Amino acid sequence: MNPTVSLTVPAQAEYVDIVRLTLFGVADKAGFSYEEIEDMKVAVTEACTNVVLHAYGNGRSGVIDIRFEVEEEGLSIRIKDEGNSFRYEHADIQHASLHGKELDDITAGGLGIYLMHALMDRVEVMTEKGTEVILTKLIGRKEEMA
Secondary structure: OOOEEEEEEEOOHHHHHHHHHHHHHHHHHHOOOHHHHHHHHHHHHHHHHHHHHHHOOOOOOOEEEEEEEEEOOEEEEEEEEOOOOOOOOHHHHHHOOOOOOOHHHOOOOHHHHHHHHHHOOEEEEEOOOOEEEEEEEEOOHHHHHO
């Protein structure tokens, strides 16, 4: 059986550090390098920050459910909320380039999704009831690419 660690935190900025600390512990035990863990921390922070900023509006309080799933090939991190969904267009993100764009031309929230794709091996977004982002990092990916 593959280990799974679950965590539920309030959707408030001051609780994102708890998610990052938990990620570090789980990813370290799974055998990821320091650099890989740092990449994952940035991607997870972006996903959690999107929840904090956009999921629960009009003074509604909410939570972020996080599941760290250690698998044979790597680590999947599920970040889920029950708040407002957004329109996610995967094709636009995959082919988008920030090169040559002015900072003012980048839409709000677009940079976070772009970073997740740049730092992780797989990014899945489901926006049916709330939003769920699944970030996957494969173990040993750098060695295979070298």
